[in-house]
Amino acid sequence: MGNEGKFIMDKNNFDKKINKLLNIIVDSILSAKSKKEAAALTLWPIPTPLGMLFWGEEWAKKLNQVLHLIEEQKISDEKIKKSLKFPSKIVHFLWRCGDAVKNSSLAKEEKLFIVKKLFKILALFRKENLFCKSGENIIWDKKELENNKRSLYFFSVRDRKSKKIISNFEAALYLYTELLYWAQHPLGHCFHGLYPDKKGDLLVREYFDLRPKIWNFSKNLNFSQVEILETYKRGTKIKLDFFERGIRTIVPFKQNLKSSALKIDTKPIKKLEEVSRFYNNLKNVIQEGSNFIQSLNEQQFIEKHAAYWFFVLKPLCDLVGKDWRPPPQVLNNIYKRYSKIKGIWQNVVKKDFEKTGVLPLGRQKDILRKMFDPRV
Amino acid sequence: MKQLKGIAASYGIAQGKVRIILNPKNIDKLKEGEILVTKFTNPLFTPAILKASAIITDMGGKLSHGAIVARELGKPCVVGIEKATKVLKNGMKIIVDGERGKIYYG
Numbered sequence: 205m206g207n208e209g210k211f212i213m214d215k216n217n218f219d220k221k222i223n224k225l226l227n228i229i230v231d232s233i234l235s236a237k238s239k240k241e242a243a244a245l246t247l248w249p250i251p252t253p254l255g256m257l258f259w260g261e262e263w264a265k266k267l268n269q270v271l272h273l274i275e276e277q278k279i280s281d282e283k284i285k286k287s288l289k290f291p292s293k294i295v296h297f298l299w300r301c302g303d304a305v306k307n308s309s310l311a312k313e314e315k316l317f318i319v320k321k322l323f324k325i326l327a328l329f330r331k332e333n334l335f336c337k338s339g340e341n342i343i344w345d346k347k348e349l350e351n352n353k354r355s356l357y358f359f360s361v362r363d364r365k366s367k368k369i370i371s372n373f374e375a376a377l378y379l380y381t382e383l384l385y386w387a388q389h390p391l392g393h394c395f396h397g398l399y400p401d402k403k404g405d406l407l408v409r410e411y412f413d414l415r416p417k418i419w420n421f422s423k424n425l426n427f428s429q430v431e432i433l434e435t436y437k438r439g440t441k442i443k444l445d446f447f448e449r450g451i452r453t454i455v456p457f458k459q460n461l462k463s464s465a466l467k468i469d470t471k472p473i474k475k476l477e478e479v480s481r482f483y484n485n486l487k488n489v490i491q492e493g494s495n496f497i498q499s500l501n502e503q504q505f506i507e508k509h510a511a512y513w514f515f516v517l518k519p520l521c522d523l524v525g526k527d528w529r530p531p532p533q534v535l536n537n538i539y540k541r542y543s544k545i546k547g548i549w550q551n552v553v554k555k556d557f558e559k560t561g562v563l564p565l566g567r568q569k570d571i572l573r574k575m576f577d578p579r580v
Numbered sequence: 581m582k583q584l585k586g587i588a589a590s591y592g593i594a595q596g597k598v599r600i601i602l603n604p605k606n607i608d609k610l611k612e613g614e615i616l617v618t619k620f621t622n623p624l625f626t627p628a629i630l631k632a633s634a635i636i637t638d639m640g641g642k643l644s645h646g647a648i649v650a651r652e653l654g655k656p657c658v659v660g661i662e663k664a665t666k667v668l669k670n671g672m673k674i675i676v677d678g679e680r681g682k683i684y685y686g
Contacts, residue, residue, distance in 0.1 A: 235643035238587060238660030247639065248622045375652040376630060382623035382645075450648045456591045458654055491627050498605055498624060 218316075221323055222579065224335055228446045229302050230572040234565070246557045249502075250509050252387050253557070254549045256303055259510050259534040264308035264318075266517060266531070267297065271321045273524035281328050287519040290394035290410065291329035291343060292448040296516065298322050299447055302576030315578045339443025339452060341396040349399050349406070356433060356465035357474045369476055370432075370464045373483040377411050377430060378450070380486060383493045384419060386509065390448040391516050398442055404435040404462055407442055418511045421493040426485045431467040436460045503542055510534050581675075581684045584668075586636070586661035588681035589647035594634035594656045598672045600665055601628060615676060617668050621646040629653070634676040636664045636683060650678075658683060 246253070274284065288294065301319050308315070326334055329343045344352070361367040381392030392413050398405040409432040415422045436442065440460040443452040451457075466473040468482055497505065510530045518528040537545060560568050574580055599614040601607055604624035610616060616632035618625065620639045629635065629649055633656075637646045640659035650657030656678030658664075668674065668685060675684040 232643065235641050237641045237644065238639060238662070240662070241639050241660075247620045249624075371652070371654055372630070375649065376626075378652055379623065379626040379629065379649060383626055386623060449643075451651070452643065454589070454642045454647075454651070456651075458651075487627075487630065490630075494604070494607070494624050494627055 226573045229576050230569050241561050246554050253553050255509050257545045258537045260304035261308050262531050262534050264305040268314055268318055270520045279523055285328045287523055292390040292394040294322055294326045295447050301578050306578045336446045341444040343396045355472045358463040358465040360463050361461050366476055369479050373479050376486050380490055385512055394448055395444055404438050407434045421496050425489045427468045433465045435463045507538055582686040584661050584683040586658040586681045588679055589642055589659045590650035590657035591679045592656035594676045596633045598668045600670055617664050638662055638664050
């Protein structure tokens, strides 16, 4: 067992890790809202806690089962890392340890087994900086950075036009991953860096799984992954998010951008017109997707949410030969117990969340910490 | 001029006409360059966000959805105003100051 395994098995250190994780979850939730409103967890059409009532239990059990099978089959860390490709899925699972896993009927030991295993897998990507201390998310070593840079063409973004084309494309990609995965959008992207480089500091934005089978409209997208390397003036303070939800920097940083390079699927982009073409295609798919989603009724919409919640388990399920799809109980909950579960949401859970908004900040933090703590 | 104060979420200044959209089913009403005013954005607002020159929301903090997205697009954004959708009216000409978190109108 490597160093990353040692700290996981030490109870004090493990507790510290969980405490850190809880602080980050609470901070993420509170920074998404203004002072007086309740936690933003309830604002979107299918808020996470509502989904949880339909499938949280089954999801937690499946994750637990798959992680045990990985242990039993002695699947190497390297293989796990290769199948996941990015840490964003693991950090997403870690957040879920605070809600789906915590609230499941799994025994406490099983819940903590999941958290430990996930920390261990996360360490494969982020090495010793698990919590993105100082806002850094370093997952490439020097060799990987050089390999990825080698074939790319860097556009200078000094002129307004090229900056606008690339920025719009980037922002649309981010929005598109939200349309695909809603609050779980890091399932479609990973931002990492900053990597010190000859000409400045490099930020890498990777977008993937852009054509998931779950959404038919995504078939019309002409590409399925994008890699963007951005060079910023040295010393630009860009803070990345532990949960890979985006860039946490709130002061303007884009004016320090010097150049950008793009690879779409496996093709390095050499002309700005190509970016414009991909952007137009992306905008059309976004419009189509937005129209399609709005045509769904709430039950159909929830069904789609269940699908991508389980879809995220696919890389781990593939490793142990398990089907990733939601088990029949989940669909039964949606088809047969819809009104009852929706009622619990509206009359109990949502009201509880809304009450937190009027409490002092310290009290809100305490409540949220307890709410997400898998040990409690 | 009258003012509304919220949380400064994305720097920059924009001037334009207000378009209040409370239901994403109405996003087509927003014309290129108008200022999107809503309670809280979600992914269904995406086509409107791409067309808007600035974003204003009643709810949300510095790391809320609208704020993150506006910064990525480099568009001014003020969030957590609480009553923007009530005070502002469609077609009203306003100035959004994303650095000070202020809206100037009237």
